[in-house]
Amino acid sequence: MKFTIITNYTSSHSIALHSKVLDKLSVSEFQLINVKFGVIEKNAVTLLKHQEEESVIHISADLFTGFLLPEFLEYEVTIEEEALLIGPIIGLFILGKFDEMTRQRMRIYKKYLIDYEHLNGLILLVTSDGINQENKIVNGFAYNPIEEEWMKGTFPFPSVIYCRKTVNKVERLILENLIGNKYFNSHVFNKWEMWQWLSTNAELRKYLPETGLAVNLQEVKKLLDESGCIFLKPISGMKGSGIYQLTKSSQEYTLQYRLSGLNMLTVLDNWEAVKYYLETELNLKKYIFQKGIQLLKYDDRVIDFRAIVIKDRNGSWAVPGMVAKYGEKKSIVSNISSGGSAEKSWETLSEMYGGDFKEAYKKYKEMEQISILCCRLLEKRGIHLAYIGIDIGMDEDKNLxxxxxxxxxxxxxxxxxxxxxQLYYQTKAAPLHYSKWVAGFRGELK
Structure with missing residues (x-):
């Protein structure tokens, strides 16, 4: 049930609800209760009863000292740990400064509100310099669903934060002080950390190519001699940039890579030449090496799959969909930013299995299970995530x-x-639906 707020200037330290709402919440008139607006908590507030519309809440003006709770919004109410919550109040922690925010700059965040009618409450854009930790308020921008624009003001600090920027140590401490662990997608880990963590799990280990630190060139040579092909990848690289494929034949060594949007090839006569090239052209301390996997190709285009993994509105891991990525012809990477393309995963799998939908479905479910298992393992390490993309390849024997x-x-x-x-908008809306669940609003009052 949605509620509108009316400010009451005739009473103090009180909130008035319809008698039916009091009954649904299992509270009573004149009861003293703590009330939370985001992280701001008002103690011993008197509950009163009114006889107006059931969807109206009267809140005394003195409870709003120092911040706004916009009356043009519709809110929900719930009871959690014997406190009355009015919200949800959710924040997107964004890059930039408060005074730098323009209508144009903030436009990109509207797409997260595509399903606002099922969110309700106060959705804020929060910048680091807008946070007032002492008073638990924020100078930020509230989403106005009527005008579909952001409104500047001072508001209660949100009870949940979705991080849309890199969070530094100082910001992390501030968030933890205000909301504990109720902020997510703040932790950035690299390829080496990922491999170390996932390889401890026996079930996942079989899906991981052999990997090591490239600074150990003897180990690089050993794996290359054994497998004939390895990849060198930046530990912290993104979008397929800086990746090298090193192949050994009986006569020579071949390096393939992309440079300025072009596929490049360098042929070297012996290992000493390879070693010299790697030591002079790459900062090996920032690279890993990995056994080369002969991924399936179509028309000389390498294929892999992006599993989109989210926390749903019930706080559970889910895979709403996958996308098949096709690299540019003769490219060693499948990234869209490197000239690749994409199609729905089911179309690709159906073609791979020659129309055998049962086998295609089994492979889809295997990728789904791998993805969720990865997320659960990361969660056990204390990493709070709610939206991840996992790239999964399939070799010529259809191993993942x-x-x-x-x-x-x-x-x-x-x-x-x-x-x-449909997958795009479902994915876009998911982090805020999960935020609502974390905030304690887990089912509308009927």
Missing amino acids: WIIEINNRSPDMTIALDANDS
């Missing part, structure tokens, strides 16, 4: 391999590249 976990800021537009607008 975990290629990469995109946790920094997985590009949601990959679904649009695959002409799957």
